[in-house]
Amino acid sequence: MKIIVVGNGMVSYKFCEKLIAKGNTASFDITIFGEEIRPAYDRVHLSEFFSGKSADDLLMAPASWYAENNIILHTGDPIQQIDRSNKTVHSFKGITQSYDVLILATGSSAFVPPIPGVEKDGVFIYRTIEDLEMMTAYAKKATTGAVIGGGLLGLEAAKAMIDLGITDTHVIEFAPRLMPRQIDEAGSNILKAKLQTLGLKIHTSKNTAEITGNGCIDGMLFSDDTKIDVDMLVISAGIKPRDELAKLSGLEVGTRGGIVVNNKLQTTDPSIYAIGECALFEGMVYGLVAPGYEMADVVASNLTNGGKVFGAYDMSTKLKLIGVDVASFGDPFVAGDNVRSVVFEDTMKGIYKRINITGDGKQLLGGILIGDAEQYNMLLQTVKNKVVLPPNPEDVILGSRGGESDGGAGVLSLPDEAIVCSCESLTKGMICSAVTEAGCETIDAIKKCNKAGTGCGGCVPMVKDIMLHTMKAQGKYVRNVLCEHFNYSRQELFDLVKIHELKTYDEVLDHLGKGDGCELCKPPVASILASLWGEMILKKGNDTAQDSNDRFLANIQKGGTYSVVPRIPGGEITPDKLIVLGQVAKQYNLYTKITGGQRIDMFGAHLNDLPAIWEKLINAGFESGHAYGKSLRTVKSCVGSTWCRFGLHDSVSYAIRIEERYRGLRSPHKIKGGVSGCIRECAEAKSKDFGIIATEKGWNLYVCGNGGSKPQHALLLATDLDDETCIQYIDRFLMFYIKTADTLTRTATWLNKMEGGIDYLRNVVVNDSLGMSQQWEAEMQVLVDCYKCEWKEAIENPEIRKRFNHFVNAPEVKDPTVVFEEMRDQKKVRDWK
Amino acid sequence: MLATIEKNITWFLACKTNDVPTNGGVCVKYNDDQIALFHFARRGEWYATQNECPHRQQMALSRGLIGSQSEEPKVACPFHKKTFSLKTGECLTGDECSIKTYEVKVEGNNVFIGVAQS
DSSP states (O other): OEEEEEOOSHHHHHHHHHHHHTSOGGGOEEEEEOSSSSOOBOSTTGGGGTTTOOHHHHBSSOHHHHHHTTOEEEOSOOEEEEETTTTEEEETTSOEEEOSEEEEOOOEEEOOOOOTTTTSBTEEEOSSHHHHHHHHHHHTTOSEEEEEOOSHHHHHHHHHHHHTTOOEEEEEOSSSSSSTTTOOHHHHHHHHHHHHHTTOEEEOSOOEEEEEOSSBOOEEEETTSOEEEOSEEEEOSOEEEOOHHHHHTTOOBOTTSOEEEOTTOBOSSTTEEEOGGGEEETTBOOOSHHHHHHHHHHHHHHHTTOOOOOOOOOOOEEEEETTEEEEEEEOSSOOSTTEEEEEEEETTTTEEEEEEEETTSOOEEEEEEESOOTTHHHHHHHHHTTOOOOSSTTHHHHOOOSSSOOOOOGGGGSOTTOEEETTTTEEHHHHHHHHHTSOOOSHHHHHHHHOTTOSSOTTHHHHHHHHHHHHHHTTOOOOOOOBTTBOSOHHHHHHHHHHTTOOSHHHHHHHHOOTTOOTTTHHHHHHHHHHHHOOOTTTTTGGGGSOHHHHTTSEEOGGGOEEEOBOOGGGOOOHHHHHHHHHHHHHTTOEEEEOTTSOEEEEEEOGGGHHHHHHHHHHTTOOBOOTTSSBEEEEEEOOGGGTOTTOSSOHHHHHHHHHHHHTTOBOSSOEEEEEESSTTOTTOGGGSSEEEEEOSSSEEEEEOOBOSSSOBOOEEEEEEEOHHHHHHHHHHHHHHHHHHSOTTOOHHHHHHHSTTHHHHHHHHHTSOTTSOHHHHHHHHHHHHHTOOOHHHHHHHOHHHHTTOOSBTTOTTOOOTTOOEEEETTEEEEOOOO | OOEEEETTEEEEEEEEGGGSOTTEEEEEEETTEEEEEEEEGGGTEEEEEESEETTTTEEOGGGSEEEEETTEEEEEOTTTOOEEETTTOOBSSSSOOOOOEEEEEEETTEEEEEEEOO
């Protein structure tokens, strides 16, 4: 059977993938004609192009995939004519080819409203990688931007503008609210407030009358006679199905666009199908990827004698817009006599939740979630499977309050037929059998096995829950093992390495593991060895078990050069030492920047130069800052009572004492500390793993704070401590953490997972409920006593020092591929592609 | 540079065996090319690949951690932990392009890398 696919977007690709997966490929002869110059790419995640993904990263499959599956792919060659009577197509480049079945997957183009001035330079649409490349080039000279369209795509485009550095961006929406198809007015107000805090200026009920400017856009005029100045505009006001080819061939199209199809996705010519955003089914164009994939599956099934039909498709959706969760499921707006709504609104935190339920309170019909969409998957399944609601339906969005825990049936309550991954049409039962029959025990294994979670990724948390529940139901002991080489968690391995007194990575692998190790187990084992024995991390052959940064005692940066961060305890430094840093940076042409931890970072050092740089620094009294290690970074301090008129105690001296006590200590993840001299908390100690704040009577100790992607304030562990007790408690706290946390788990996450939380931790650390305090304090003292500066040892040991060369056979030659550019009178590395 | 030619392969002397850390890699200069050379001591094997990681075109593979995935020997790029087979050069994490591999032979204390003649 000769199949020709017109268009090569996500749905076109998925059609081919589904058809091949159904087997019997020898009987198909597939040819694709695509207009774009690239094979199909992931348009849903287009904005990731700006956050570092390359065009190649976005490809659905490399060009070689088509060849491997005997598919002939013509890119940059759109079909221009269909001769239905002779069943042939004619392409732009002059190819004429006959078909038995023709699939139209021509997608859609951006809908551009007829506003005077849309043709001006600086006005863009947001659809293809080429559009993005043109925007990127233009954005270099733009400072203010605007987006027409406050829907899903418009807000994605606004995010793209922010990513391009145009933080002063307006969003113009014609309707009275944002995302009018998905959310209601109250939801829109919460979303608007959230987006405004990110710097976007949101205008609703705003109608653009004219785009002004002489050749290039310089402003926008609105129908209410207001105007704004902008240098760049993206129009993202909706989509227009690409139905011109179908229309030209005499196929029926809708009055407002779209190729009319039946429930088998056949057009008015039974040998021609239309799928994806160009198809019009029961008066509706589906502008999401999941229904497009479903259409692809229906056609693939019908061509292989399956009997699948396409039905009204659920348009529930969950996405992260500029960091804000937005979800809408089932019927978000339903109203009427026999329908009730439960609404929760928190304007402080920017959270809005609405559920629509039947009058008897038993069934969930749909709803909206903004700011917190964690319950989305569960709620969607509740709607789809008509799961009976609990006696207090509000529990499903608020959680059970008071009384017994909600009994959180969660994924367990779902029937096996419940569709969990809608992009790939996979049910809960199919995911369970990936665990029970195919033996998958990781998310990656499941993804490989049946592709669950590989589309939009929204179901991954639920797939993981189902996997864990299924494993538990099989009686499997579920824990985080390191990797295929060690069937132990980090905590178990820590104890075993200690009991067996193992000192090198190879010994640990020989005694406790199998195979040859890998990048997942080597760094944590090396860290355990350092935490237990306190030996120089590059000795005894452990150097090649260290992650690259630890191995070269410096942080690898773009381009392959390293940054150098000497320790500046408590952030206190003499003028003479500052001068030395300046001199070293000048001599080795290093870029300098003050870090967030009150130190000075020097970037752009060649591997070959590191020992000489450190020799100079060490001679001037500096030592390693361990910025490269999973170890103590800094103990930040405010200036304290020595200078500050509010200071209660000398926070700088105490911070220096603590930083020097724990320097070089290896741990599951990096550790940061802070000491503030009074309640004003200028050292931001509560954002640290341990934070100390002066009180009238002593120090308050806070633990398990975190900045980063999920900020969390440290919790109060003990109050009004004297200097010695406070350090005693930190000793115990850190040893408990080092011995029990999973690898790469910060103290905040460690505490969040701890049963009993801060109360349990306080019992262990302050009340010594485990009876371990004495031992932990003694073990910490051993590590403190055996501290040596790693860099001093490295430059004095010729065996270690000789590793700091780029070329083993030309030690004097530096990496010639490193290229620097100039920026603000310093150097920067040339950006990668 | 010491080099011998056989069967369209040029063998050149890269370094001494003890110049390469056990179970680790070094970078070897060959004219204008950079080759990552690995001593997989746990198996008594030697491997050589291009030094550039194709993901972000960084000269870094020689500084990566080596190990195995099932039986396949591999190297992980220090930048984003993309892993590549040391035997075939194939990318083991997703769809990145593959890397070039070279033959290695050890004679006495000398390590030679074989470069196909163009």
